[in-house]
Amino acid sequence: MEHEVAPLEEVLQRITQLELRQMLIDKSTLKVGMHFAELAETIIRSSTNNRKTSFWNHLKERIEWMSKHNNVCSLAYSAKFRTDIRMLLQDFGYNDSIKIQKVFLEDDQIISHLFREVVHSGKEEILHLRDEKATGFMDALHKCIMASDDIPFVLPARRLLKDLCAAAKAFPPILFLELDSVDTNRQIGRGGFADIFLGRYKGQDVVLKRLQVYRPEPSEMLKFSKGLLQEVLTWVHLKHPYVLPFFGLDEQSFESYPPCIVTPYMCNGTMIDFVKTRNGTLPDRRVDQLLFETAQGLAYLHSQNIVHGDLRGGNVLIDDREHAQIADFGLATVTDATRGATSTTQRGSLRWMAPELLDHELQFKRTKASDVYAFACLCIEIYTGEQPFPSIQPDVAVIFQVRGQKRPLRPSGSGLLGGARAISDGLWAIVEACWAHKPSDRPDMATVLGLIMASS
Template sequence: MNRDIIALVAKLVLLFRNPESYKRFLACRDADAQQLLDLLQDLLDLDSFSAVKPLIFQALMRLSRDSGLHPRCFSLPELHKVGQQVTGGGFGDLWQGLVCGQSVSVKMMRVFKNAHIDAILKEFSREALIWRQLCHPNVLPFFGVYYLENRLCLVSPWMENGNMMDFLTNENPCNTALHSEILDVALGLQYLHAQNVVHGDLKAINILVTPSGTACIADFGLSSIADIMTLRFTHSTSYVQGGTARYQAPELLRGEKRHYGSDVYAFACVCYEILTGMVPFHELPNDMAVILQVIQGKHPSQPVMCRNTATLESLWKLLIDCWEENTDSRPPAPQIVERLAGSSIGATPTLSAAKDWDETFTSKFRRSLQAQPLLPSVNQIEHILFGSGWFIFEVLFVLN
């Protein structure tokens, strides 16, 4: 079977690299498109093919966008809301829910004017597609999608500890624990950037805390594949160029595109929140005042708690470097992790007796809800490849 799957992936890659074949592939609709999306997602769920997964994922993204469909494994069975709305964001409201007795977080799309519905549905679908591919101890897993009250929902595990600011308020951890939480966030960011994902909206309320006390990055509503132009909405006042103003790098405030360096800038703002318990530029009355300061090259001033010890001075120096005006001068995520774990700061990842989730967490949850094999049957694959007219000629061409 492994040999057959390798042969199938090789044929798909050749088809994707042929402009005419790729164009016809993207023109698939309805049942053909659905089967292809299911196949591509199942291939992405395998541990193999890391070298060509970006190509497969790009094909999945584009076909999903053009067809208006997503892989069927994203769809969950009956979901129930529990209690009151927890919070709201730029495009969605957050509720607690239940799926098959498991407590989950439900991000429900808000109702907008008809003119915006298609664009926002595409944004939510894009978030789901990106999120589904991610698996790391410091990145919140994705369970699937659900339509509730005619509104699209993105479903993930419920984090009882809440976001980072809730956790810090309730637990009041020591400096060593704070440094561990900061390193957790840096490890999650390093992973996202290694996957070519720009988060785009890093802030403490988008950092959740797992049952073991580990920090994990959540809310990918503004994340983007680094080399793909992202949608921008004009109906929200909560964001400036796709992110909350107090966490925006100066180049974003000047209208430039989000990138890895802007995530690094926002990471330093998250560190400031974790260390002080206050938002960046908390002394300024509104976002416009913050924007004026940032454009002038200002950054948050050093708090008292970041003085008087070599460790805290080293940590503050790292934040200063992350806030550099010149984006090329900001340290990349791997260097941030190295400096945090180095002898001058000495941060260690949050320890836990057991992992909160492993590499197969989301797929295990999926299989517990849907009795289906990881890959389609041989008959299904034959139908996908040979059932529509253009594919049979393309595959025969490749075989020859």
């Protein structure tokens, strides 16, 4: 049920007369910024600053301006309003940080409440926001999503944010970072979909992923940017110990490219390199633990309806505590947008691809089931230190093996093809289940987690 909003004159009269506490109790005046009137009461009653009349007039002017807007517009302008308030307090010399924080938290609660209303009831108006209103709304909604664990709110809020960004053809400004420095002349790596550069952000090392664009025509760039936008807006809201965090975007370092993705720098490199360099000193149980962590991260992505698309040892990083961090999920899908529709034009790691992705008679579509197949190949890769089918060259020859239902040999711990480690019976059974020829015969990742725990 919608609340009736008190007339503006009545609200302003209450403010002017400092009848603020009663006004705040009155739910009919639930508006972004109204709690700052309570802060003004405290300041004016306790301050000896001879500029308090000027302070009050400026604050009243801002509150009056906010009160004129409906809920959608007030949320869009909330960040600007709060910035103005901070500057006003600083200029006045008021520095009671505890009181200021309390009022800002109260305002946060109002903003959160109003977002829960407009996400369901104001979608049409929201999707017509443009320019400053659109970007202001994006930033405020992004902050609200990041602060919430309420799944019934978060999921539709994420969808709404993506839809607004697509309609306004813009990223939330809050996602763009001002990096300390970037070494644009030295590429430190190259993945299947991105060139890697090292930078610094707030005093720590970060990685910039400059995505490879194969068709720079404006129409293709637009398609590419829309795909990148969707993946970034998914990634930024993910929270899992075995999923690489997303820091933000950089659009300053490389002109004529889409924005670079900025992530933490992982000092231990990729999983495959980490295991190789410690061969002989890394126990099998630690290798199994890394695979289990990867499985947990992948299961989480799937629970969020995210397909990785290019899971392999080079796309799982190891952090400074030597735990797995799944990276580069969704980038395969983004770059697919700039390619043709057949399997022969799709990019990615062919030796980790499920048979349905190698069949030119089928529509090429990366799925959770193809991720499960890739996880099986990852297990073989980590145990052998080799890519799947290392003795078969060239890559295209692998297609005939996989479509003919051939699979890599079981690592036995002896010889090149046998691998440097012997895989256990329990893990081998899981691998065989995961690379079943038919997608429908493969377990989902939640089931795989259960199988791993049961076999350990």
